[in-house]
Amino acid sequence: MSDIIRFDEVSVTVQDKTLLTQVSFTLRAGEKAVLCGKSGSGKSTILKTLLGMYSLAAGKIYFDSQPLTSKSVQSVRRCTAYIGQEPILGADTVRNALLLPFQFKSHRHLQPSDHQLKQVLQRLQLPTELLSRDCAGISGGEKQRLTLARGLLLDKTVYLLDEVTSALDQESKQAVFEVFADPQLTVLAVAHDTEWLERSQPVFEMHAGRLTQTR
Amino acid sequence: METLDISLARMALLYGLCLLPWSLLWLIGAQLSRDIGLSILRMTLQLGLVGIYIKTLFTLNHPWLNAAWILIMLIVADFSILRRAGLRVRYFLLSCFTAVAVSILLSTAYLVVLIIQPAHFYDARYIVPLAGMILGNCMQGNVIALERFFSAVRKNQNEYTTYLMLGASRWEALLPYFRQAVKAAINPSIANMATMGLVSLPGMMTGQILGGSDPWIAVKYQIAIMICIFTSTTLATIINLKLSLPIAFNDFDMLNEQLFADCNR
Numbered sequence: 001m002s003d004i005i006r007f008d009e010v011s012v013t014v015q016d017k018t019l020l021t022q023v024s025f026t027l028r029a030g031e032k033a034v035l036c037g038k039s040g041s042g043k044s045t046i047l048k049t050l051l052g053m054y055s056l057a058a059g060k061i062y063f064d065s066q067p068l069t070s071k072s073v074q075s076v077r078r079c080t081a082y083i084g085q086e087p088i089l090g091a092d093t094v095r096n097a098l099l100l101p102f103q104f105k106s107h108r109h110l111q112p113s114d115h116q117l118k119q120v121l122q123r124l125q126l127p128t129e130l131l132s133r134d135c136a137g138i139s140g141g142e143k144q145r146l147t148l149a150r151g152l153l154l155d156k157t158v159y160l161l162d163e164v165t166s167a168l169d170q171e172s173k174q175a176v177f178e179v180f181a182d183p184q185l186t187v188l189a190v191a192h193d194t195e196w197l198e199r200s201q202p203v204f205e206m207h208a209g210r211l212t213q214t215r
Numbered sequence: 216m217e218t219l220d221i222s223l224a225r226m227a228l229l230y231g232l233c234l235l236p237w238s239l240l241w242l243i244g245a246q247l248s249r250d251i252g253l254s255i256l257r258m259t260l261q262l263g264l265v266g267i268y269i270k271t272l273f274t275l276n277h278p279w280l281n282a283a284w285i286l287i288m289l290i291v292a293d294f295s296i297l298r299r300a301g302l303r304v305r306y307f308l309l310s311c312f313t314a315v316a317v318s319i320l321l322s323t324a325y326l327v328v329l330i331i332q333p334a335h336f337y338d339a340r341y342i343v344p345l346a347g348m349i350l351g352n353c354m355q356g357n358v359i360a361l362e363r364f365f366s367a368v369r370k371n372q373n374e375y376t377t378y379l380m381l382g383a384s385r386w387e388a389l390l391p392y393f394r395q396a397v398k399a400a401i402n403p404s405i406a407n408m409a410t411m412g413l414v415s416l417p418g419m420m421t422g423q424i425l426g427g428s429d430p431w432i433a434v435k436y437q438i439a440i441m442i443c444i445f446t447s448t449t450l451a452t453i454i455n456l457k458l459s460l461p462i463a464f465n466d467f468d469m470l471n472e473q474l475f476a477d478c479n480r
Contacts, residue, residue: 051380052467070466078382088377101381150381 003065004029004158004186005050010059012049012209019045021209022059025202029157032180032187034196037206043190044085046206047160050188051082078106080158081151085166087143094138095131097146101154112153120149125175141167148176161189165196218426230255269343278337285346289316292354300361301476302459307361310458315357318450319350322443330439348419349443356400356448357455364396364456365463368470375470385460385468393456400452404445411441 005027012020020042027033035043048054050061052073061068063076089097095117102111112120118128124145130138138146144164151159159180165173177199180187189196197203203215221229233255240247272284293311297304323346328336336342368375368389378388411417419440423433463474472478 051376053376053469055465055467055469073467074384077380080380082380084373084377086373088374090374090377101383104378104381104383104387106382106384154382 002029003027003062004031005188006062006065007046007050008060008062010049010061011057012045012054013057014054018057019054019209020049020211023209023211024059025204025211025213027186027188027202029186030183031202032185032200033189033202033204034200035188035190035204035206035211036192036197041206042209042211043206044162045209046211047082047162047188047190050160051077051080074106079156080160081148081154081156082160082162083144083147083151083164084162087147089135089138089143089146091135093131094133094135094146097135098131098150098153101150107154110154116153120152123152123175123179124149125172139167141169141172144168145172145176148179152179157184158186159188161187161191163190163192165191165193269339272339272343276335276337276339278335281337281339281342284343285319288347288350289319292350296354296357296361298476299358300365302361302365303474303476306462306474307459310462311357311361311455314451314455314458315350315353317454318447319346319353321450322349322447325446326439326443345440345443348440349447352404352444353447353451356404356452359403360396360400360452360456361459363399364392364459365470365475367392367395369472369475372470379468385464388468389460396456397449397452401445401449404441404448408441408445411437417441 003026005025007023007025010020010023011018023042023046025033035046037043045054049056050063050068052068052070063072064079066072066075068076090100091097098117098120099112101107117131121128121130126142126145126149130142130146144167148159148164165176168176173193173195177195179185187200189200191197191200201215202213204211205214233251237248237251240251268284272281289312293308293315294304296311296315297307323342324336326345327333327338327341331341333341371392375388375392379385417437420430420433420437423436424430428436464470
C-alpha cells in the first residue's frame, strides 16, 4: 500500500500561538485512522493544515508522495472530502446543494444523474424526498450526511472527517460506517466516539499540539 | 446672462439660517452643536481653498499643472477609499491607485476629447471639474465594493473554504461575494440615473443653469456626466477588487487577516 498522507515534523504557528509541534505520521491508502484528544489539542488543525488552510512554520506534508505546495494543494482538495463540524450546504434546496460542486470547472464533467443522487441518499439512510426540500429545514445530522453524499458523488477517495457522526442516531451512524468499510477509501477522522476508535487503525492521540500513536 | 454674486454681508446672513436647525437640535438635546460648528467651519475653509486653487488653475491653464492636480486628487481619493474600507493603505495603495486612475482617466478623456471637444483637451475649465465629479462618485463606489467584499469573505470564511474544498478555484469560490460587492457599488448610480430629474434636479445641471447655460446644454452635460460616473464606477470597482485578490489571499487561497485595519498585528 502506498502512502497517501505523510506529515513530517510539521509545526504550525498562528499569531505567535503554536497549534502543532513537530507532528509526524503516515497514512496508507485504504487505512481508517482516528485522531482523538481534548478540545483545542490540535485535531482539527491537522485536517485543515493538510488542506492548506494554515501555513507551515516547519516540516513538510506529502500527499500521494507529492509535497504540499500552492500548486499541489488544488489536487489535494480535488481528491479529498472534508466534512467539518458545521457543514455548509451552500444552496437553497438539497438537490442544488448536492449539485453545487458540479458548477465548478474541475467537476463539471462529472455531473450526476437524478438516479445517482437518489442512490447516494439511500446509501446514507436519507429519504429520496429530501432532494426537493429546502436546506433551511435540514437537521445537523442530515447536513453532515449530505456533505458526505457530495463526497461520494465526486468519487473522492480520501475523507477528512471532523466529528462527523456526533449528531447521528445509531442507524445513520451504521450507514456511515458501512460507506467507509470500502477498502478503496482512506479516512482520517477526528472522533471521540468509542465505535470509531474500535473500528479505526491507526489511532493517534493529540495533546497540546503534539501527536502520539496509541495503536 | 451672468450669475448674481452674493456679497459677504449676505453670506453672513446665510450662515444665520443655520441657527434655526442648530437651536432645534440643541432643544432636543442632540448634542451636535460642536459637530455642526466644526463641519460648517471645515466646509467654509475647504471650499475657500478650492476657490483659490481652481481660480489659479483656470488662470494658468497649464497642461502639467492640470495633470498634477488630477494626480493629487487621485492619491487623496485612494487614501480615503482604503481608510474608509478598513484596509491597510500600504498593502493596497498601488492596486487602488491603478484601478481608480485607469477608470477615471479613461472616462474623463472619452468625455472631454471625444464628446465635448474643447479647443485644448487639457482645458482646466472642463477637465478639472469633470474629473473631480467623476472621481468623487467613483470613490463612493470603491469604498462600498471593497468594504462589502472583504467583510463578506471574512464573515463567510466557512462557506468560502467549503467552496474551495468542493473543487472551486479561488476565483470561483469568491465570485458570489465579488458579484454582490460590485452590485452594491453600482446600484446607487443605476438608481440615480433612473430617478434623475424626478426626485430632484441634479447638482451639475442646477449649477450650469444658475451659471447662465441653456437648460438643454445643462441636460446634455448631466447625461454625459452620469454615463461617465456609471462607467468609471463599474470599471474601477471591478479592477480594484480583481487587483486586490493576489494581495489579500496567499498562495493557498487563504485570506491574510493582517491586511485589515481592525487586525491587531
